[in-house]
Amino acid sequence: xxxxLDVSGLHAVYGSTRVLHGIDFSLxxxxxxxxxxxxxxGKTTTLRALCAMIQTEGAICFDGVRIEDKATEExxxxxxxxxxxxxxTFVHLTTEENLRxxxxxxxxRRAVAEDFERxxxxxxxxxxxxxxQAGTLSGGEQQMLAVSRALMLRPRLLLLDEPxxxxxxLVVREIFDxxxxxxxNEKVSILLVEQNAAMALDLADHAxxxxxxxxxxxxxxxxxxxxDAVRHAYLGY
Amino acid sequence: MNAFxxxxxxxxxxxxxxxxxxxxxxxxxxxxxxxxxxxxxMAMFSTYIAWSLINAGMPxxxxxxLTIAIAFVLGVLVxxxxxxxxxxxxxxxxxxxxxxxxxxxxxxxxxxxxxxxxVFPSPFPKQPLHWGGHFVSAxxxxxxxxxxxxxxxxxxxxxxxxxxxAMRAVAxxxxxxxxxxxxxxxxLALGWGLASAIGAIxxxxxxxxxxxxxxxxxxxxxxxxxxxxxxxxxxxxxxxxGGFLVGVLENLLGAYVVGNELKLVxxxxxxxxxxxxxxxxLFGKVHVTRV
Numbered sequence: 001x002x003x004x005l006d007v008s009g010l011h012a013v014y015g016s017t018r019v020l021h022g023i024d025f026s027l028x029x030x031x032x033x034x035x036x037x038x039x040x041x042g043k044t045t046t047l048r049a050l051c052a053m054i055q056t057e058g059a060i061c062f063d064g065v066r067i068e069d070k071a072t073e074e075x076x077x078x079x080x081x082x083x084x085x086x087x088x089t090f091v092h093l094t095t096e097e098n099l100r101x102x103x104x105x106x107x108x109r110r111a112v113a114e115d116f117e118r119x120x121x122x123x124x125x126x127x128x129x130x131x132x133q134a135g136t137l138s139g140g141e142q143q144m145l146a147v148s149r150a151l152m153l154r155p156r157l158l159l160l161d162e163p164x165x166x167x168x169x170l171v172v173r174e175i176f177d178x179x180x181x182x183x184x185n186e187k188v189s190i191l192l193v194e195q196n197a198a199m200a201l202d203l204a205d206h207a208x209x210x211x212x213x214x215x216x217x218x219x220x221x222x223x224x225x226x227x228d229a230v231r232h233a234y235l236g237y
Numbered sequence: 238m239n240a241f242x243x244x245x246x247x248x249x250x251x252x253x254x255x256x257x258x259x260x261x262x263x264x265x266x267x268x269x270x271x272x273x274x275x276x277x278x279m280a281m282f283s284t285y286i287a288w289s290l291i292n293a294g295m296p297x298x299x300x301x302x303l304t305i306a307i308a309f310v311l312g313v314l315v316x317x318x319x320x321x322x323x324x325x326x327x328x329x330x331x332x333x334x335x336x337x338x339x340x341x342x343x344x345x346x347x348x349x350x351x352x353x354x355x356v357f358p359s360p361f362p363k364q365p366l367h368w369g370g371h372f373v374s375a376x377x378x379x380x381x382x383x384x385x386x387x388x389x390x391x392x393x394x395x396x397x398x399x400x401x402x403a404m405r406a407v408a409x410x411x412x413x414x415x416x417x418x419x420x421x422x423x424x425l426a427l428g429w430g431l432a433s434a435i436g437a438i439x440x441x442x443x444x445x446x447x448x449x450x451x452x453x454x455x456x457x458x459x460x461x462x463x464x465x466x467x468x469x470x471x472x473x474x475x476x477x478x479g480g481f482l483v484g485v486l487e488n489l490l491g492a493y494v495v496g497n498e499l500k501l502v503x504x505x506x507x508x509x510x511x512x513x514x515x516x517x518x519l520f521g522k523v524h525v526t527r528v
Contacts, residue, residue, distance in 0.1 A: 076415070093406065
């Protein structure tokens with residue numbers, strides 16, 4: 001079965017600094033894949049590269065279509081939803097308006113209305129706060145909102161950048177559990193960037209370890225959890 | 238008492254004009270978070286286009302709506318050709334570009350149409366309406382009515398349509414807007430087009446009263462700024478209310494307190510005062526952000 005996402009030889013540059021030095025990875029439809037590594041390894045940059053938010057070289061193939069030369073807005077329309085680090089919430093708009101924007105490119109009104117209900121089902125706290133200004137939500141709620149907004153696209157692939165950042169472990173657990181459920185129920189493939197390797201490996205099927213802009217190890221999540229040497233060397237535990 | 242009420246009515250009438258120009262300013266601000274200093278001159282230029290159409294024999298309302306369409310296109314072109322290249326420049330550079338546009342539009346109008354004043358027709362009846370003991374010009378009442386209609390349409394647009402929501406999103410957070418698939422460039426162009434169209438309506442409502450000449454809008458622009466700030470630079474309703482408030486205050490203070498020579502000072506004092514005491518204006522939202 002062809003991979004949903006296939007990345008080869010991805011280089012990325014910030015100004016004159018080369019940050020990615022030829023990343024190769026792929027992910028299968030329906031899977032949860034984690035990109036792990038230390039701070040500054042290039043994980044967030046990889047996600048930004050996928051959405052054309054930075055200058056890149058190399059090939060990115062999504063569902064058989066080459067997307068490395070497309071604009072961010074077009075890539076979204078192909079079914080890739082990106083939850084950026086920092087959440088990217090529209091803080092001056094209400095929660096509900098944020099969700100409406102998530103569905104901006106969709107034409108199927110009735111399905112959008114159904115999606116509102118389904119997502120409120122996954123995240124009841126978001127429903128409670130739907131008329132509230134989004135910037136006043138707590139950190140955990142904003143993360144839930146950011147994920148909800150991405151899901152309103154009905155994406156094929158969900159990119160999650162450091163969803164655990166700044167959140168209490170219990171809240172992270174709650175969100176990760178819902179992610180697992182969504183992956184199973186909705187068949188949304190997930191590419192997850194995380195510094196919290198332990199939690200990410202519990203959720204993911206597959207993982208790639210990134211260090212200074214290169215993939216240094218890849219394997220199933222179980223393999224990596226069992227491989228003490230790799231864990232000590234690259235994940236610090 | 239009669240004179241006092243007359244001043245208030247006159248203030249409301251001029252206030253309606255300030256309100257419509259203020260609306261155009263708020264429109265651009267809502268779409269782009271920029272203040273367009275050339276708004277008045279673009280409106281004046283559009284009014285000259287209407288004048289040319291009417292002079293060529295086109296009936297008033299046909300010319301009115303065609304001018305709005307032309308003004309829309311003009312706004313889009315200005316955004317694409319002049320504003321887009323300075324998108325990422327520092328704010329001060331953008332301000333200089335806008336002031337440059339102000340001068341260019343003003344001079345262009347003077348060069349093409351000369352500086353002699355021209356008469357611009359009003360679509361409303363010439364007889365003043367008699368009400369109580371007062372006469373109210375039908376045109377001024379009509380102009381206020383048009384302003385309120387435009388306001389209602391704008392409010393509905395921003396609040397209830399996807400496009401309006403997308404425009405608000407782009408003004409606040411262009412990067413996140415891209416991540417939900419909004420074509421940011423198109424939204425900015427649309428915002429400018431709409432503001433230019435609103436400005437054209439304001440120009441066509443003002444011109445019958447103050448006569449059409451290239452410097453028609455310069456005094457009005459200052460009052461419109463005061464109005465937009467008093468009402469809250471991100472609130473269309475605030476802009477309109479601010480317009481009426483400024484109009485009435487200008488007249489009352491001019492008649493009873495400072496005299497006519499210092500009327501313009503009223504606007505300046507208002508601007509400074511509002512920014513010092515309540516920078517977000519009467520109806521602007523104070524945004525709370527969690528860090």
